[in-house]
Amino acid sequence: MTTLSAEQHASASLTTDATAAGTAAVEIHCPEGSWVPVCGPGDLLPGRGVAALLPDGAQAALFLDRGGRIHAIGNRDPFTGAQVLSRGLTGSADGRPFVASPLLKQRFDLLTGDCLDDPAESIPVYRVRVRVRDGVGGSGC
16 A cells, blocks of 8 residues: 655646547556556546546545645545445535545545544545556546
8 A cells, every 4th residue: 555645645637628629538647567448538527526447456436626736545444344435425624625435434635545533534635647648538537
C-alpha cells in the first residue's frame, strides 16, 4: 500500500479542451508502475464516486471534487473489508477533501488516505491524470 503525502499527491484537473471534446481518459498510476485508463472524465460527477477494477484485482474509488480535481483511493473499507468507499459521502474537514464510508462513517482523507477518525488506519492513494486518448476507446467506469 502506498500512502502519499499532500505534497506527493497528484490530482488531475478537468479544465482541458480535450476533456470538453470527449477525447480524454482518466488514468490511475498502479503500484507496479503503469498508467491504466479507467474511465472518461465525463463519467465523474462532483460528489459521486466511481469504482474501477485495476489489473492486479484491487479496486479503486475515483472522486471528482467540486473544485474540478480528481482523486483516486482504494475502494476497500479497512473497518469492514467491503469494497464500498466509492459509494461514500464526500466532504471537507479543515479544507481537506475526504470520503466517509457508507457503512460505519469513518472519514478518509482523499489526499493522504489517512483515516481522520482512527490514526491507526489508512487506505491506498493512487496518482491520477487526465490524458488525451490516442485512439477511440470506451469508458471503463
